[in-house]
Amino acid sequence: MHSATKDPAVMRQDAASIFNSAVRSVHGETVVKRFCRIDPHFFHAGNASFKLSRYENIYVIGAGKASAHMAKAIEDLMLDHIREGKMIVKYGHGVLLKKIRLREAGHPIPDKNGWLGARHIVNIAEKAGKNDLIICLMSGGGSALLPLPVEPLTLEDKQKTINILLACGASIDEINTLRKHMSMIKGGRLAQKAHPATMVTLIISDVPGDRLEIIASGPTVADPSAFKDCMEIIAKYQLAKQLPAGVMEYMRSGHAGNIEETPKPGNRVFSAVSNFIIGSNADALSAAKRCAESLGYHTMILSSMICGNTRDAALFHASIAKEIRKTANPLPPPACILSGGETTVKVTGSGLGGRNQEFALATAIDIQGQDRMVVLCAGTDGTDGPTDAAGAVVDSMTAPDSISAGSDPASFLNNNDSYHFFKNTTGQIITGPTGTNVMDLRIVLVG
Numbered sequence: 001m002h003s004a005t006k007d008p009a010v011m012r013q014d015a016a017s018i019f020n021s022a023v024r025s026v027h028g029e030t031v032v033k034r035f036c037r038i039d040p041h042f043f044h045a046g047n048a049s050f051k052l053s054r055y056e057n058i059y060v061i062g063a064g065k066a067s068a069h070m071a072k073a074i075e076d077l078m079l080d081h082i083r084e085g086k087m088i089v090k091y092g093h094g095v096l097l098k099k100i101r102l103r104e105a106g107h108p109i110p111d112k113n114g115w116l117g118a119r120h121i122v123n124i125a126e127k128a129g130k131n132d133l134i135i136c137l138m139s140g141g142g143s144a145l146l147p148l149p150v151e152p153l154t155l156e157d158k159q160k161t162i163n164i165l166l167a168c169g170a171s172i173d174e175i176n177t178l179r180k181h182m183s184m185i186k187g188g189r190l191a192q193k194a195h196p197a198t199m200v201t202l203i204i205s206d207v208p209g210d211r212l213e214i215i216a217s218g219p220t221v222a223d224p225s226a227f228k229d230c231m232e233i234i235a236k237y238q239l240a241k242q243l244p245a246g247v248m249e250y251m252r253s254g255h256a257g258n259i260e261e262t263p264k265p266g267n268r269v270f271s272a273v274s275n276f277i278i279g280s281n282a283d284a285l286s287a288a289k290r291c292a293e294s295l296g297y298h299t300m301i302l303s304s305m306i307c308g309n310t311r312d313a314a315l316f317h318a319s320i321a322k323e324i325r326k327t328a329n330p331l332p333p334p335a336c337i338l339s340g341g342e343t344t345v346k347v348t349g350s351g352l353g354g355r356n357q358e359f360a361l362a363t364a365i366d367i368q369g370q371d372r373m374v375v376l377c378a379g380t381d382g383t384d385g386p387t388d389a390a391g392a393v394v395d396s397m398t399a400p401d402s403i404s405a406g407s408d409p410a411s412f413l414n415n416n417d418s419y420h421f422f423k424n425t426t427g428q429i430i431t432g433p434t435g436t437n438v439m440d441l442r443i444v445l446v447g
Helices: 008-025 028-035 067-081 112-127 155-168 172-181 189-194 227-236 245-255 281-294 310-327 355-366 398-404 409-414 418-424
Strands: 036-038 042-045 048-051 057-063 084-090 101-105 132-138 198-204 273-279 298-306 335-341 373-379 391-395 440-446
Touching: 008 281, 008 373, 008 391, 008 440, 028 036, 028 067, 028 198, 028 273, 036 067, 042 198, 048 198, 057 067, 057 112, 067 084, 067 132, 084 112, 101 112, 112 189, 155 172, 155 245, 172 227, 172 245, 227 245, 281 298, 281 335, 281 440, 298 310, 310 335, 310 355, 310 373, 310 440, 355 373, 355 391, 355 398, 355 409, 355 418, 355 440, 391 398, 398 409, 409 418
Parallel strands: 057 084, 057 132, 084 101, 132 198, 198 273, 298 335
Antiparallel strands: 036 042, 042 048, 335 440, 373 391, 373 440
């Protein structure tokens, strides 16, 4: 059936197919095996090659929502070469591994399991010598899953600080700047502990622009930020009286130059470190585009870096759909507009939801009554906020149908209760852990 004649039910199926195709393309196992290979003499990562006979021991370490699947791929490639390994993943995101030890831990608020796993990873890094190779596997979520605060700070100090930063509306860059300066691992300190071992870090990106120093707070990447930046962030959000006293004392001492900074660009500890981004939101969007085109849609990738307020982003995407319907710009129907990134919800209500479900609900209200429009918005990791949903899919009749059934979508939106709106109607997307994490995907179809 040509897309121009598809009804909304079929277009919903198309949207799901496009999303699933995108997620599969950046699965942890898939991207590692696409990027790496091994022969009798070398481990190849992209265009770089590492001679196996050079190394007495090969260790595998890492953290993140996709890291267990990445570790499985490394075991499939080179199980007999691995001496020891340790991975930390979010609860429920683990897989069965043969030699690499796996620990599940808390995310987004770190917990004792994360602390124990991080301690083990540091022990491996510190015992590696100049004749050893460390393969480090990092993906989104790694910041929360590697909670090893510098002395004299405690895990409780870090938990309280992260809670406060999440609640105040700080950006991920700002949160990670403070995280790096409170950590024995982040901000290049893992590479510092592993020096002079050779380190190869394979990274699945979950940040706009794929900035290495931000993903998982850059454990093996030089840190351009400083204690001065931490103090400016604290001042910006007026957090000095909210943060634990020990954290404030530590930050002030660092700002005064009494505590060693994180390792900066040019530091010799990075001389044997290679960082590779092997999966990203842009990769997922490219796969989504190929799938959409195969289904008969004229397709455009808008951006992989959409951020800002969720409802503003929703109205913007709805406006493009309306423009396509009215003027056939920027594409003639049947059309598919794709975007990625990570927006922010301004919480004023007491409901339950996440940025993807909120985006879908706001869009549903704005496109109600339009002709054959479908919008899907979901997190590639299978999680949308503090819920078991990945996101939601809506069409032009979602809002009118819910109103006819006695459920007012605007009241759910005003209460930030998108989760219960979709749970009580239709459209909620439940995937479970997906084995990847490259932010969110949005699919706008105009039939």
